[in-house]
Amino acid sequence: MKSLRRTPQSLWVMLTVAALAGVMSLVSAPFASADNIFNISRNFAFIGLVALGQTAVIATGGIDLSVGSVMGLSGIVTGLVLGSGQPLVLAAAAGLGCAFLCGLTNGALVGYLRLSPFVVTLGMLSVARSLALVVSNNKMIHDFGPDERVVLALGGGRFLGLANPVWLLLVAALCAAAWFRYSRLARHVLAVGGNENSTRLAGVPVARVKLTVYVLSSLLAGVSAILMIGWLGAVTNALGQGYELRVIASAVIGGANLMGGEGGAFGAVAGAALIELIRNSLLLLGVDPYWQGAFVGGSIIVAMLVERVRRGSRTAG
Amino acid sequence: MLQLRSVGMQFGAVEALHSVDLDLAPGEVVGLMGDNGAGKSTLLKIVAGNFAPTSGEVRLDQRAVELTPLSAREHGIEAVYQDLALCDNLSAAANVFLGRELSRRLLGVLPVLDHAAMRRRSAELFDELGSDTRPDDLVRRMSGGQRQAVAIARARLSSPRLMLLDEPTAAISVRQIAEVLELIRGLRERGVCVLLISHRMSDVFAVADRVVVLRRGRKVADKATTDSSPEEVTALITGAIEAA
Numbered sequence: 001m002k003s004l005r006r007t008p009q010s011l012w013v014m015l016t017v018a019a020l021a022g023v024m025s026l027v028s029a030p031f032a033s034a035d036n037i038f039n040i041s042r043n044f045a046f047i048g049l050v051a052l053g054q055t056a057v058i059a060t061g062g063i064d065l066s067v068g069s070v071m072g073l074s075g076i077v078t079g080l081v082l083g084s085g086q087p088l089v090l091a092a093a094a095g096l097g098c099a100f101l102c103g104l105t106n107g108a109l110v111g112y113l114r115l116s117p118f119v120v121t122l123g124m125l126s127v128a129r130s131l132a133l134v135v136s137n138n139k140m141i142h143d144f145g146p147d148e149r150v151v152l153a154l155g156g157g158r159f160l161g162l163a164n165p166v167w168l169l170l171v172a173a174l175c176a177a178a179w180f181r182y183s184r185l186a187r188h189v190l191a192v193g194g195n196e197n198s199t200r201l202a203g204v205p206v207a208r209v210k211l212t213v214y215v216l217s218s219l220l221a222g223v224s225a226i227l228m229i230g231w232l233g234a235v236t237n238a239l240g241q242g243y244e245l246r247v248i249a250s251a252v253i254g255g256a257n258l259m260g261g262e263g264g265a266f267g268a269v270a271g272a273a274l275i276e277l278i279r280n281s282l283l284l285l286g287v288d289p290y291w292q293g294a295f296v297g298g299s300i301i302v303a304m305l306v307e308r309v310r311r312g313s314r315t316a317g
Numbered sequence: 318m319l320q321l322r323s324v325g326m327q328f329g330a331v332e333a334l335h336s337v338d339l340d341l342a343p344g345e346v347v348g349l350m351g352d353n354g355a356g357k358s359t360l361l362k363i364v365a366g367n368f369a370p371t372s373g374e375v376r377l378d379q380r381a382v383e384l385t386p387l388s389a390r391e392h393g394i395e396a397v398y399q400d401l402a403l404c405d406n407l408s409a410a411a412n413v414f415l416g417r418e419l420s421r422r423l424l425g426v427l428p429v430l431d432h433a434a435m436r437r438r439s440a441e442l443f444d445e446l447g448s449d450t451r452p453d454d455l456v457r458r459m460s461g462g463q464r465q466a467v468a469i470a471r472a473r474l475s476s477p478r479l480m481l482l483d484e485p486t487a488a489i490s491v492r493q494i495a496e497v498l499e500l501i502r503g504l505r506e507r508g509v510c511v512l513l514i515s516h517r518m519s520d521v522f523a524v525a526d527r528v529v530v531l532r533r534g535r536k537v538a539d540k541a542t543t544d545s546s547p548e549e550v551t552a553l554i555t556g557a558i559e560a561a
Contacts, residue, residue: 182429184418191404191415198402201367202416202471203386261406 009255009310010267017274020281028284040273040280042163042231044250047243048272049169049224051250052176053217055268056186058251060213061193061260062110062117066102066124067221067247071240072132074099075225079141079235088147088154096222102128103218107211121214125244132237142234155230165227169269172220176265189213193260242293249275249296253303275299318343318510319364319394319479324373326359326534333359335534336373343478346501346511348521348542351531352554357514360531361481364512365389365396395472396481403456403464410439410452413471442470447496462493469500479510486520498524518547530554530561537561 025032050067057064078095082088102124109120144151157164180186188209191199200206221240229235252258253274254267278295319341326334334356341347351357362368363375366384374381377392384392403412414435421431439452448466450459456467465485472480482501486494501511501524515521521528522542530538530553537560538545538553545561552558 182423184420184428184430187407187411187415187418187430191407191411194404194406195402198398198404199415201365201386201396201398201402203390204416261404 009307010264010270013254013267013270013274017270017277020274020277024277024281024284028281031281031284036280036284038158038161038163040276041166043280044269044272044276045163045165045169046224046228046231047246047250047276048269049165049172049227050217050221050243050247051254051268051272052172052265053213053220054247055176055251055254055256055263055265056189056213057117057217058248058256058258059189059193059260059263060210061196062210062213063121063248063258064106064214064217065118065121065244065248066106066128067217068240068243068245069125069128069132070099070102070218070221071225071228071243072237073102073128073135074222075229075235075239076132076136076141076237078226079144079229080135082144082147082151083141085145088150091147092226095226096219098131099218099222099225100215103215104211106218107214110214111207111210129237129241132239136237138237140234140236144229151226151230152233153230155227156233157230163231165224165231168223168227173265173269176268180263180265185209185212190261190263193257193262196260245293245300246272246275246296249300249303252300252307255307257307258304271303318378320376321360321363322374322376324360324363324370324375326356326363326368327371333534334363334370334531337531337534337536339529339536339539341479341510341512343510344505344508345527346505346513346525348525348528349512349514349531350516350518350521350528350550350554354533355531355554356534357531358483359534361396361483361512361514364479365394365481390475390477393475393478394481395475395477395479396483397468397472397485398483403467405457406455408453408455409443409450409459409463409467409470410435412456412467413439413442413452413474415471417474438474439470442473445473446470446500462489462496465489465493465497469497477509479512480504481512481514483514484516485513486515486517494520518550521550522547532556 030036054064054067074095077098078091081091081094106121106124109115110117154164159167188204191204192206192209196206225239228239250271251268254271256263256267275296279292282292282295321337321339323336323338324334325336349357359368363370366386366389369383375384419431419434420428423429436452443450443466446466446469448463450463450466456464485497498520504511513525525542528540528542528545528550529536530550532554540561549561553561
């Protein structure tokens with residue numbers, strides 16, 4: 001089932017990215033520098049990774065507002081366990097374990113108790129952020145114990161000229177693309193988003209499908225957080241604050257339909273790239289950073305307007 | 318084959334079905350009629366395993382069973398719903414195989430969807446139905462008749478022995494109605510039992526061997542169509558005749 005309609009959206013976004021990059025390299029000398037490109041790609045890798053999970057959630061017709069806070073909690077817990085002298089494997093397991101529990105809670109409430117995804121994950125946004133404050137006691141953690149160098153290299157290092165998180169994003173995006181096309185679960189994800197009731201009638205375990213995407217979304221947030229603390233070299237409980245907006249914007253700009261039933265891996269990555277590019281361009285053009293929120297928020301609304309126009313012309317045609 | 322024994326269904330204070338008995342035999346087409354809210358859809362959903370009856374029992378091959386959508390399918394019961402229960406955003410083939418996708422093993426281990434096999438098999442099914450539906454078309458862009466073909470192809474996938482058709486001839490053209498009725502006759506010839514819910518008296522009398530009438534959750538008639546008439550059934554549905 002090669003969807004010809006999903007391809008154009010991510011393609012359009014990629015073309016927009018290319019066009020914007022072209023214009024920027026003409027008007028701003030530092031833009032095309034290796035350092036800046038490296039920075040942009042690394043910055044959107046953290047967001048893109050989480051946007052992959054978000055895309056799966058949105059494809060079921062849901063939304064996960066808690067990803068930013070889950071990043072904060074996972075990052076703090078990983079940092080604390082590292083700081084207490086434990087090896088990275090254990091710390092990462094603890095951080096991902098917290099993410100897993102957050103996702104499990106979201107997914108169980110949305111899937112099995114059929115609560116509104118918006119409200120459940122909005123609640124989790126607050127709960128996870130608060131837990132991050134509680135366990136960190138509002139302190140910055142910058143001592144990562146004996147495995148510090150490994151952590152810093154993992155998130156902050158580079159390989160063949162690309163930042164490690166970018167490599168991970170590439171691999172994850174390819175896996176996600178294959179998953180969307182070839183896995184039974186992903187087919188069910190799209191089916192749930194298309195017509196939940198008929199999918200249930202067809203014998204698909206709808207609640208379990210939903211549970212799985214929320215867990216995936218949280219786990220990817222956890223992975224992203226662990227990479228991010230390695231890049232930052234420290235973690236505060238503000239890690240990931242406000243990221244839910246950028247993550248959701250990436251998914252939506254990339255073609256995930258908030259009504260459910262549509263979404264793809266490359267779209268999410270392209271969307272994340274576009275948002276980071278816009279942010280970076282604004283900085284280089286000397287626009288007051290206070291304006292960034294307006295542009296990121298505005299881009300979600302524009303993406304939805306474009307989607308409306310596309311949909312309108314489709315039904316007319 | 319399938320028997321309902323004093324089956325009742327209560328939704329809060331509303332009694333949708335009251336002590337209904339029904340026997341279905343292989344190779345028989347039974348028309349289920351009744352006004353809106355008479356309990357037809359509830360009965361269908363009980364047989365399809367979507368609802369568990371609040372009283373009475375469902376018996377399959379002389380054994381009491383508790384049906385779920387999955388176990389009903391395993392017992393060879395397939396339902397085609399009135400709203401067709403299709404996913405608009407997916408292709409025809411994806412809908413036909415929804416919930417029982419075909420997989421193949423990549424490199425002998427990794428299970429992946431076998432798109433080619435699903436496309437091929439759906440194309441065969443559409444061919445048998447004489448439908449011009451194409452496996453790769455999105456359901457969103459299909460006509461009512463094509464959607465019906467997708468829903469029926471899905472139900473035929475597993476060669477069921479009991480097919481539940483909920484208003485299969487609503488919202489399709491006259492030519493396609495004839496095709497659907499022909500399909501029902503074809504199913505009977507192969508020994509499949511068909512429970513046909515319909516508002517269209519002419520359809521029921523054209524293909525059904527037996528007509529069952531529900532009124533306000535009670536069965537008020539169960540007789541051979543040759544012993545009845547559209548006039549009598551209309552009177553039973555509206556309550557002009559109490560029972561027959």
